[in-house]
Amino acid sequence: MPLPHRVKIVEVAPRDGLQNEKAFIDTAIKVELVDRLAAAGFQNVEAASFVSPRWVPQMADGAEVMARITRRPGTLYSALTPNLKGFEAARAAGVDEVVIFSAASEAFAQKNINCSIAESIARFEPVAQAAREAGIRLRGSISCALGCPYQGEVPASAAVDVARRFLALGCDEIDVADTIGVATPAKVRAVMDAVTQSVDPARIAAHFHDTYGQAVANIVAALETGITIVHSSVAGLGGCPYARGATGNVATEDVLYLLRGLDIDTGVDLDAVVDTGQWISAHLDRKSASRAGNALAAKRAA
Template sequence: MQLPERVRIVEVSPRDGLQNEVVQVSTEAKITYIDLLSRAGLPVVEITSCVPAKWVPQLADHAEVIQSISRLPHVIYPVLVPNSRGFEDALAAGASAVSVIASASEGFSKKNSNCTIAEGLERCGEIIDRALTKGLAVRGYLSCTLGCPYDGEISVEKVRQVAAQLYQLGCPEIVLSDTIGVGTPGKVQAMIEAVAETIPIEKLAVHFHDTYGQALANILSALELGVAIVDSSVAGLGGCPYARGASGNVATEDLLYMLNGLNIATGVDLGKLLDAGNYICQQLGRVSRSKVALAMSEC
């Protein structure tokens, strides 16, 4: 097993990190935060989601955020769009990249998106076609690849089938998500190996929550198979509003510290990343969940 020489970190905290926070972050603070993340060298920053305010009040200002951030030419800024209406809103606001979402679990698909897996894939296909036609970058989340809060364990074969369908719809990047953080390295590798039978490994990304403290180990197990795109969230912010008990994503600071120790290039500046984490934690009035941030603050 050979580790990749470079990993592309996808920062999801402005969307996945903030969406479930009780403390309302001002639009101005979100814009400042996203700009700090950009200047830290992160190549991809998912900035918001175009969803109705009644679903996710924290992201009700998505249009202003999309329009007001300072875009750097080398950074991609995806916006999560759960349906065609969300895509229209993102497009109208000037989004240059979008993320779509499907699920490997029927129960989660119905709770999270009010549709079956098949209906969700149909929605994704429509958005992918329109986005690619307009020259937008696209990535597709596949949720609950290692377990579901409603359906329990999800079979590897089911994940493989749904991932293959999403890829066949033209999605150029498939994000394998452990939505509730129940995965372990062996299960992660078995799932990725199955998916990689039909999708090139360079088209796969991973998105791990750290509910059971397994996220970094799971990422390393994915790297060993050649996965080189990893989602993470500064300060470990996050949690799924439709998945009870799901803690935040793996902390970007902790991920970067591990990758630096493995001599894997990322282009991300740890010091500037810590500054961004300090800023958003001050806005939220909370302590960072990143072990690296906590350790370095005590040095």
């Protein structure tokens, strides 16, 4: 299949990228991060999470972040909502899209959300219904669709099953996630080909972590199967608290550099994203994990 002419990038750094940071990040920094990313041209920014502060203390200020950001017309601001209480808080905060989640691995579902896959989907039925009634976009995320830290291999049929369940709930978009970054292009092609036989590829997003340095290659493989939505995190921020050794999401700067080289339009300003990656990394007192971002920043400074 030929590569697409345009790809939508969902920028996940403000939520997925920052949620595991141990030191609390000032709300003003989170707000500026969201605003910088929206200004760079992203159509969709994952801005907050409405989970219990006991479980994810870093995301406790989600409502304040949503209240203080400068809304950019044409940008979808998403938030993770684990239950109806979280959904109601997200709706009150004015989010454009709510994200629900399950896993393709029974072992991961038990470790991550303390229930079976089927039970996790059932728990989200009231959230899905409430989202439909409120006219709020609904996205479903499938963790460990390409490998699990507890059970190892995950059959493509497991990802297909969860995707079908999310589709039945009314999800507008479904993320197929390599949560621990173990996939290689052949596995990506197999899983995406299987999932897109049941779900329109225009509604499937690829979410890759870069633990083994395969994320950029995996994105190309996903694009070759008809996928046109890709998740990434500026400066490669993020990880998974339930997957030992799992590094961050693929860096947005690296993805943009790849897509620019393939002559694929994203509508996103790479230079602005490089600046943002360097800025947030400085605030976190670490070097950016983006190879392209660091190289481009060094080239400009030379």
